[in-house]
Amino acid sequence: MNGENQFVIDNRIVTVYPSAAANRPVVYLNTFAADDGGVYQKLRDSGCPDFTLVVVGKLEWDHDMAPWAIPPISKNDTPCTGGADAYLKLLLNEIMPQAERSVQGVPLWRGLAGYSLAGLFALYAPYQTDRFGRVASMSGSLWFPGFKEYVFSHEMKRRPERLYMSLGDRECRTRNPYLKTVQEHTEAIHAFYAGQGIDTVLQFNPGNHYKDAVERTAAGIAWLLAG
Secondary structure, X not given: OOOOEEEEEOOEEEEEEOOOOOOOOEEEEEOOOOOOXXXXXXXXXXXXXXXXXXXXXXXXXXXXXXXXXXXXXXXXXXXXXXXXXXXXXXHHHHHHHHHXXXXXXXXXXXXXXXXXXXXXXXXXXXXXXXXXXXXXXXXOOOOOOOHHHHHHHOOOOOOOOEEEEEEEOOOOOOOXXXXXXXXXXXXXXXXXXXXXXXXXXXXXXXXXXXXXXHHHHHHHXXXXXXX
C-alpha cells in the first residue's frame, strides 16, 4: 500500500504515510504546524526500514502538549493550559483507530515521537498509557516545571523498549530561568531511565532549540526503527 492520505479530527490534521508491507511499525509524530512531509522524506532518503508514519499537526500546542497548567515563562509568552490528558484520549480513541485503517496487517510496534513540547508529551504519555513501545523526545521541553519530579516519582504504564532523547548543545544558554535548566533536567531524566535498564540514548546536536528540527526529528525516529 503506497500513497499518503490525510484526514481531520477535531481540527487536528492527520497525515498517514503507510508502509509498503504488512505488519510493520507505526510511529506517531505530533507537530506544531500541518505536516509538510519533510521528516518522512528525510527518513525515506536515509534508507530507513519500512514503517508507517502518522503525523498529527495543527495542534493546540500549548494546551495539547502540556501535562499540566503553568503560567507564561516570559513576558511575551502564553500560558500552557494542561490539555495533554484530553489530547491523549483523542489520540488513542479517535486518531489512532482511523489512522490504522490505512495500515496493512497489525503494527509490529507503536512509537511516539515529538520535538519541543511534543517531546515532553512523548515522555509524559507512557505514564498514562501502555500503547507505545518506543519513544523519541527531540529537544524536549524538559525544563517544564515539575516534570523532572514527576518522572522520578511515578511509574510508567509500560517501560519503552527503546527511548531516544536529544538536545541542542546551546539550548541551555539563555537568561530565561526556566529554559536554562533544560540540559540539566534532560541529563538527569536520561540517567534515571538508563538506571532503570531502559535501552536509551541521549544525543547532543550542535545549535540552539530551533536548528535542524527536521533532521533531529528524523534522527530520533530512525534510532527507534534501527533496533
